[in-house]
Amino acid sequence: MSKNHSKRFLKQRSGICALVSMLALTIALDGSSAMAAGSPQDSGTDAGKSSESDRIATLEKRLSEVLGVVDALRQEVARLKAQKGAGAGAPAGTDLARRIDALSEQVASTDARLDEIEDIAIETDEKVGSRALARVFNADSLDIGGFLHTAATLVDGKQNTEASFNRLTFELLARAKLSQNWSVFVAQAFIRESGINYTDPAARLDPNFNVVSKTPLVIATANYHHSDLLNLEIGRFITPHGIINIEHFPAILLDPEQPQFLRPFGGQTIFANFMNGLKLSGQTFAGFGGKGTLGYAAYAASFVGNSDHFNYGGRLFYRFGDTGFTLGANVGGGKRAGTGTQYWLAGGDLLYDKGPVLWKTELFATDEDAGGNRLAFYTQPAFRLDDQWTAFYRFDFLDDGSGRGDRTEHAVGITFKPDPDIHLRLIARRDHFQAALGLPKANAENYQFSATFSF
Amino acid sequence: MMKDDRSMHPGGRCEEPQGGPTRRMPAILAALLALAALVTFPIAGGSAHAAEYMVIANAANPDAAKGDAMKEVVKHLFLKEQTNWPGGLPARPLARPAGSPAETAFAAEVLGMNASALDNHWLRLKQTKGETPPRAVGSARILLRLVGKYPGAFSVVSADEVDTLPPETKVVFRFEH
Numbered sequence: 001m002s003k004n005h006s007k008r009f010l011k012q013r014s015g016i017c018a019l020v021s022m023l024a025l026t027i028a029l030d031g032s033s034a035m036a037a038g039s040p041q042d043s044g045t046d047a048g049k050s051s052e053s054d055r056i057a058t059l060e061k062r063l064s065e066v067l068g069v070v071d072a073l074r075q076e077v078a079r080l081k082a083q084k085g086a087g088a089g090a091p092a093g094t095d096l097a098r099r100i101d102a103l104s105e106q107v108a109s110t111d112a113r114l115d116e117i118e119d120i121a122i123e124t125d126e127k128v129g130s131r132a133l134a135r136v137f138n139a140d141s142l143d144i145g146g147f148l149h150t151a152a153t154l155v156d157g158k159q160n161t162e163a164s165f166n167r168l169t170f171e172l173l174a175r176a177k178l179s180q181n182w183s184v185f186v187a188q189a190f191i192r193e194s195g196i197n198y199t200d201p202a203a204r205l206d207p208n209f210n211v212v213s214k215t216p217l218v219i220a221t222a223n224y225h226h227s228d229l230l231n232l233e234i235g236r237f238i239t240p241h242g243i244i245n246i247e248h249f250p251a252i253l254l255d256p257e258q259p260q261f262l263r264p265f266g267g268q269t270i271f272a273n274f275m276n277g278l279k280l281s282g283q284t285f286a287g288f289g290g291k292g293t294l295g296y297a298a299y300a301a302s303f304v305g306n307s308d309h310f311n312y313g314g315r316l317f318y319r320f321g322d323t324g325f326t327l328g329a330n331v332g333g334g335k336r337a338g339t340g341t342q343y344w345l346a347g348g349d350l351l352y353d354k355g356p357v358l359w360k361t362e363l364f365a366t367d368e369d370a371g372g373n374r375l376a377f378y379t380q381p382a383f384r385l386d387d388q389w390t391a392f393y394r395f396d397f398l399d400d401g402s403g404r405g406d407r408t409e410h411a412v413g414i415t416f417k418p419d420p421d422i423h424l425r426l427i428a429r430r431d432h433f434q435a436a437l438g439l440p441k442a443n444a445e446n447y448q449f450s451a452t453f454s455f
Numbered sequence: 456m457m458k459d460d461r462s463m464h465p466g467g468r469c470e471e472p473q474g475g476p477t478r479r480m481p482a483i484l485a486a487l488l489a490l491a492a493l494v495t496f497p498i499a500g501g502s503a504h505a506a507e508y509m510v511i512a513n514a515a516n517p518d519a520a521k522g523d524a525m526k527e528v529v530k531h532l533f534l535k536e537q538t539n540w541p542g543g544l545p546a547r548p549l550a551r552p553a554g555s556p557a558e559t560a561f562a563a564e565v566l567g568m569n570a571s572a573l574d575n576h577w578l579r580l581k582q583t584k585g586e587t588p589p590r591a592v593g594s595a596r597i598l599l600r601l602v603g604k605y606p607g608a609f610s611v612v613s614a615d616e617v618d619t620l621p622p623e624t625k626v627v628f629r630f631e632h
Contacts, residue, residue: 116594143587175585180545185585228537238583249582252575285537290527293536322567387571420574454578 139176146172149250151450158442167450168192169250171218181226187219216266218274229282236276240297240315241330242349242362245273251454254358254382254390254415255427260398260407261364261376268303268337269400270364270376271345275311277301288321295319305337313345324354330364341370358382358390372401390415405436421454505631508560509617511602512609514625518542519609523628529609530566534576535586540607548589549601549610555593560632561611599624 136142151167171189178184191214221235238248250256257263261270283295298314313332320326332345347364361379368374375397382392396409413427427448435441510529512519518528518540531537532546539545551558553570562568568576580586592598595616602608603623620626 113596116596120594120597143585145581147582173582173585175587183585225538228539246583247579251582252579283536285527285531387569417571420571420578454581 136176139178141177142174144172144174145455146170147249147251147452147454149256149450149452151256151448153446153448155444155446157444164194166194181224183223185219185221185223189218190215229284231281233279236274237279239272239275240279240281240299241271241313241332241347242328243351243360244362251423251452254392255394255411255413256450256452259378259396260409268305270366270374271313271332272303272311275299275301275303291321293319303337306335306340309335309340311335324352326351336370339370341368343368356384358384368401372403374401375399388417403436404439405434408432423452425450506556506560507614507629507631508557508611509614509629510565510609510611510627511620511624512627513602513606514623515606516540516542516544519625519627525627526565529627533566533589535580544607547605547608549598549608550589550591551611552591552593557611557613564630564632
């Protein structure tokens with residue numbers, strides 16, 4: 001572009017030079033002819049004057065023409081010079097602008113990145129500040145959390161009415177990841193319970209809540225993750241039966257007082273809440289377009305109240321994709337604490353969790369070598385009123401095989417989560433005990449406010 | 456024969472007499488239409504302004520090329536119900552800050568859960584297995600670097616956040632919300 005412009009300019013300049021030369025020659029020739037024509041040659045004074053003035057007029061005319069041409073040429077030269085200046089200057093200006101734009105973008109990008117890094121640095125500083133960081137002796141990572149659970153209960157029994165802030169549990173949860181496959185999970189509870197002052201030797205009018213102070217090691221397992229199909233846990237774990245026992249922790253339960261067959265906490269009414277031993281578990285996704293989940297858990301372990309014998313069992317479950325249904329089948333067996341007699345266990349659980357409805361149902365039956373066979377059943381429909389409020393009802397039946405009469409419990413409650421980590425509940429329960437040999441039938445009502453704070 | 460007091464327009468159309476019942480009917484209809492439009496347009500407007508999001512993974516992950524077929528897998532991996540990609544790579548999910556558009560869209564369109572259900576899920580996993588939610592990364596630039604660094608990593612970004620993806624990352628699938 002620039003080269004062509006220069007060539008054109010040179011060509012135009014050559015043309016102008018030629019034109020100027022021709023003009024000069026014309027003027028010179030005209031001048032000489034005029035001079036020749038104007039030569040006196042003694043032809044007479046008047047005639048000579050007239051001729052001279054003609055020549056002057058002619059010359060003036062020519063001069064005027066030449067000056068016009070010169071002006072035109074001057075303008076042309078000025079125009080060409082301007083063109084040359086513009087032609088030479090434009091690329092340099094464009095390049096500079098481009099470089100400035102690029103530099104501005106780079107500076108803006110660097111500013112944005114610096115802002116992000118400063119934000120992160122500020123956030124980190126707010127979290128850490130000048131404090132020392134906790135470090136793990138040997139682990140890839142360590143996560144610590146827990147919860148505080150408390151409850152106040154009023155029991156309106158047949159003989160008297162008592163109230164107490166009867167629950168105070170602080171539990172620490174920690175998981176250390178030792179490697180890609182190995183980890184340790186521990187739940188250590190610190191329980192301080194102020195028992196309701198309720199005289200009931202037969203434990204029939206008491207809702208059977210635990211009234212002790214202790215610091216149990218709830219869970220402590222070393223986990224080997226071979227694959228999603230095979231996980232091995234060694235140590236103390238939650239017995240993998242049913243729904244609520246697996247969920248176990250009050251923070252995620254609508255009613256923190258678990259169904260009757262799981263009371264007393266840490267007992268073995270139908271099966272033990274916890275076991276010490278070995279557990280295998282795993283799951284895979286099959287059916288319902290990859291949304292169905294098939295899982296299992298199997299264990300061989302001992303109950304602390306009967307540590308010289310093994311219990312065994314497991315659960316197989318299938319989640320039917322997005323339908324909300326999960327169906328579980330449970331089998332187990334082992335020895336009863338105290339008597340050391342054999343028992344066999346079979347049970348089923350059904351969960352429906354979709355939209356606003358959350359419905360849990362479990363049924364367990366045992367075949368006992370000593371004492372009566374046992375039967376436990378509950379169904380607990382719940383309705384999520386919104387993201388914070390949930391209303392529920394539970395019908396709970398237990399025949400514990402003790403001969404002290406079947407017992408049923410109705411619980412109705414409402415729970416409120418002002419924050420995802422805070423769970424407040426107000427629950428009313430009515431327990432009915434059938435008459436048994438030497439024991440009259442009885443009822444007991446209790447009203448409980450409970451709160452669980454997770455972190 | 457009744458006199459037709461409607462005047463003919465040059466185009467052949469009739470003009471309704473002012474103030475008559477036939478004049479009021481279109482006005483009512485127009486009001487109803489306007490009301491319907493008020494009700495309808497916000498919905499239509501919402502869908503018209505649906506933003507595009509991308510689930511991205513490390514380019515070295517062979518499962519990243521499987522597109523929409525990975526949607527359910529991504530859900531299981533993010534919720535820590537599954538730990539490895541089908542090809543065997545250990546998954547490393549990365550979340551976005553709670554309440555951010557990308558996280559909200561991902562939870563709704565990929566996980567099929569609202570914030571409350573997601574909170575309950577992580578609470579349950581924390582208490583029963585000691586699992587924690589995926590680490591949340593606010594900066595899209597840092598997120599892309601993390602996804603590009605770890606072979607099993609994946610996350611979600613909005614199309615607005617990213618001009619061009621670095622070569623170490625790849626789009627698994629796109630969705631709108």
